[in-house]
Amino acid sequence: MGQRAKLVAANWKMNGNTPDNDRWLRAFRDAPPKCETVVCPPFVYLQQVAAGLAGTAAGVGAQDVSDRALGAWTGEVAAEMLLDSGVTWVILGHSERRASFGHSDAIVAAKMERVVAAGLRPILCVGETLHQREQGLTMAVIAAQLEAVLQRCPAAQLVVGAIAYEPVWAIGTGRTATPAQAQEVHAAIRARIAAHDPHAAAGMRLLYGGSVKPANAAELFSQPDIDGGLIGGASLVAADFLAICAAAAH
16 A cells, blocks of 8 residues: 555646636745646646646646547547647546536546557546435446446556546535545445456555545545545645645655
């Protein structure tokens, strides 16, 4: 467990503008975190963020990618284009993409194939809704999300990235899974991966995403199977994101 370095990723979602982004990047450079970090802005700001993070150890990530090959797909962004823009990471299967934009398990798996083939590092999001949790379906839902990807991409290919458990009921709601609840699911995810590849499971970084804040980050990150966080709202304020990173580096 001690061999897995903590990873904290900032998911800005559909937020930001050029001057605000510059201020955020300056604050980040002035107090660079001691843990591994990734910053995921909207597509139009990827090159700004890549330039602003140049010379730091931070990675740049996109919030989505096309499942199509280069060609006549108006409005899509290919994995190769992300690499060309200085991007090294990409978020896949975020609950907002699954719920509001029709990204099925099969589509997420197809995107993962593109990401792995291009040499990008994936952050695969999995998680259940409140209704699914109340019905006792948490692991059934997550298992289906994982299996769709693992059928097309061996676990050994995914270790370069991370898997983020994001209970949908705790995203942007202020509600957070307790550290024990989060740890239980993280341990089950690791066990599921281990059924495919024990070595990959031991090295896979599992992130928690769901209303992580400076106040609760340290306790969440102290759990044995929680290897960092995918941070949404709190990542928009540089000081809050840096405080969460400090908790991961502690």
